[in-house]
Amino acid sequence: MSLEEDLYKEIILENYRSKKNRSRMDDADLASEGANPSCGDDVELFVKLDGDRVVAVTYDGIGCSICCASANLLCEAMKGKTLTEAMTIIGEYRKMLLEDETPHFSEDLADLEAMQGVKHYPVRIKCALLAWNTVRDMFETPASGG
Amino acid sequence: MQQSQPTVEPTARVSLNVEELRRDFPILTRTMRGKPFIYLDNGATALKPQSVIDEEVRYYTELSANIHRGVYEFSEEASECYDRTRGIVARFVNAQSEREIVFTKSATESSNLIAYGWAMKNIKAGDEICISEIEHHANFVPWQALAERLGATLRMIPMNPTDASLDISDLDRLINDRTRLVGITAMSNVTGYMPPVERILARARAVGAVTVVDGAQWVSHATVDVQKLDADFLIFSAHKMCGPTGVGVLYGRESLLNEMDPFLFGGDMVLRVRKEKTVFRKAPEKFEAGTPNIAGVMAFGKAVEYLQNVGMEAIHEHEQDLLRYVVERASEIDGLVSYGPADLSTRGGIFSFNVGDAHPHDTGNILDEDGIAVRTGLHCAHPLMQALGIPGTVRASFYLYNTRAEVDRLIESIHRVRRIFS
Incomplete structure (x- = not known):
């Protein structure tokens, strides 16, 4: 176990630096903010829906590499999925970090497994979950979104 | 040692x-x-020397008695050790009397004690409270909450964004005839910057405002003389001074402490309890309701002695x-x-x-x-x-x-x- 192997893998750093999904969405169907008050991670998530299918997810805000990388991976993973499929992926991702379960992601989602090493750093798990929990809460109660 | x-x-x-x-x-x-x-x-908490750890253990292994209650030997000794720390701390900050030292559970409780015990009674709608932009939440949130509750105005000495120092060029407007209380940190917990506290306190005294100095970062690193500082209140905590967690200090001018209302009510802070009315003890006892952190206070005394020896x-x-x-x-x-x-x-x-x-x-x-x-x-x-x-x-x-x-x-x-x- 080492930092470069578990936490700061190239794939995580790439997703951290990526600006692809880092933007605000003016015509979002759902929007919500999530914050970790102790560390200052503060992200806003935007979702565009077509019926019960996710068209696009973007995020904006400030956060550490783990927080931003996980947000970017989330945006990629949600694209084109139905809400039910999205919730299954979120459930799987959470289990990977919280219950130490080996994840079974489909091939197109294999990048998510890069986040697995975060569970060796308990204080960072909340960073890796912030965006994901925020979106889960929106999908569970879509009426509360923007 | x-x-x-x-x-x-x-x-x-x-x-x-x-x-x-x-x-x-x-x-x-x-x-x-x-x-x-x-x-x-160390800005979060300091490490503890063996003498402090030993004293904490000694209380539980050798005394373990409550204070100010028992008539037996161990209780007497525990009371004596507890009270001795008050004197040690008073001398450490050069207070006029050990009756000016109140033990709380944290510097945060100390600022809240001032807010509830002094400010609630003496600040009204339209009055002003002045703090600074660089305060730790412990010397920020209580005053903000109090101002909201009382309808008072909260003013802030601004920070120079270039070097995180305070800009006191507008001090005379920020601290004015309506200002009832001024709260200022003696050392920023973020940058270590020590604001011109003397200058700010002088302005506060000129308008008759009560002054609160947050010494949580400062007291553990400085030679403190509260008489020279001439602040009405100084708050700090034991654990940043090589002492145990769970012990805070409120230094207050004796006359002010005696005027203040108690904050926590209960046992040990009373002189006489009747069904019709209760008479409270004087400061500092009237602010120390309930069984205090006896082992912590005793060990804190050892921490202060340790720092003094160094x-x-x-x-x-x-x-x-x-x-x-x-x-x-x-x-x-x-x-x-x-x-x-x-x-x-x-x-x-x-x-x-x-x-x-x-x-x-x-x-x-x-x-x-x-x-x-x-x-x-x-x-x-x-x-x-x-x-x-x-x-x-x-x-x-x-x-x-x-x-x-x-x-x-x-x-x-x-x-x-x-x-x-x-």
């Missing part, structure tokens, strides 16, 4: 025998993440040396930004920084991997961070047992951060 021994060290002109002092702190023999433990989070002047000089050294070494790192005034004599032993575009948490994580404990994030000072426009900092804060060699290890580890996030 250690005596400070002058040492001849060509690189560090300090009067502490740090290697010898380090042996008093058992935790320094531990490793963290498999590396020698380097503790640079010498506050020597501690201050040692930290100044480490600060100058870390600033010098850090200047060799590309992309490192540090916060606080360039004049290091206005700063205590705190070095707050960021490395390139690495988030403070990432930096802290990498330092941790190298056995180095620092604080990262917002440091309970959200308004200050907002004013600086940054998502937080990495804070290395020094104390008497830190060394230049540890600073070297810190610098090495920061280079590793640069490599990962380049």
Whole structure:
């Protein structure tokens, strides 16, 4: 176990630096903010829906590499999925970090497994979950979104 | 107990025998993440010397009795030890009387005690409270909440965003005839910056405002004289002074303390309880309801004695040396930004920084991997961070047992951060 192997893998750093999904969405169907008050991670998530299918997810805000990388991976993973499929992926991702379960992601989602090493750093798990929990809460109660 | 021994060290002109002092702190023999433990989070809490740990244990193994109640020997001794600490602390800050020292559970409880015991009674709608933008939440949120509740106005001495110092050019407007209370930190927990407290207190006295000095960061590193400082209240906490957690101090002018209402009601703070009415004791007892942290207060007395034996002047000089050294070494790192005034004599032993575009948490994580404990994030000072426009900092804060060699290890580890996030 080492930092470069578990936490700061190239794939995580790439997703951290990526600006692809880092933007605000003016015509979002759902929007919500999530914050970790102790560390200052503060992200806003935007979702565009077509019926019960996710068209696009973007995020904006400030956060550490783990927080931003996980947000970017989330945006990629949600694209084109139905809400039910999205919730299954979120459930799987959470289990990977919280219950130490080996994840079974489909091939197109294999990048998510890069986040697995975060569970060796308990204080960072909340960073890796912030965006994901925020979106889960929106999908569970879509009426509360923007 | 250690005596400070002058040492001849060509690189560090300090009067502490740090290697010898380090042996008093058992935790320094531990490793963290498999590396020698380097503790640079003294702004959060200080390490404890063996004499403090022993006293805490001694209470439970030898006395274990409640205070001010029993007529038996062990209770008498516990009461005596508890009360003795009050005198030790009073002398440490040069209070006029030990009746000016109130034990609380934290500096936060101390500021709340002033808010509930003094301010609720003496501040009304339309009055003003003045604090600063760089306060720790403990000296910020209570006054903000109180102002909201009472309909008072909260004013703030602004921060210069360039170097995180205070801009006191508008002091006469910010502290005016309507100002009833002025709260100011003596040392920022984020940058170590020490504001011109004397100047601010003088202005507060000129308009008749009551003054609260937050000494949580300052008292552990400075020679404190409350009579010279001439503040009405000084708040600080034991655990930042090599003492145990769970003990805070409120110093207050005796006359003011006696005028104040109790904050917590119950046993031990009363003179006489009748069904019709209760008569309270005088300060400090009227503020210490319930069984206090007896072992903690006793051990705190040992912590203060420890610091006195080392010498506050020597501690201050040692930290100044480490600060100058870390600033010098850090200047060799590309992309490192540090916060606080360039004049290091206005700063205590705190070095707050960021490395390139690495988030403070990432930096802290990498330092941790190298056995180095620092604080990262917002440091309970959200308004200050907002004013600086940054998502937080990495804070290395020094104390008497830190060394230049540890600073070297810190610098090495920061280079590793640069490599990962380049």
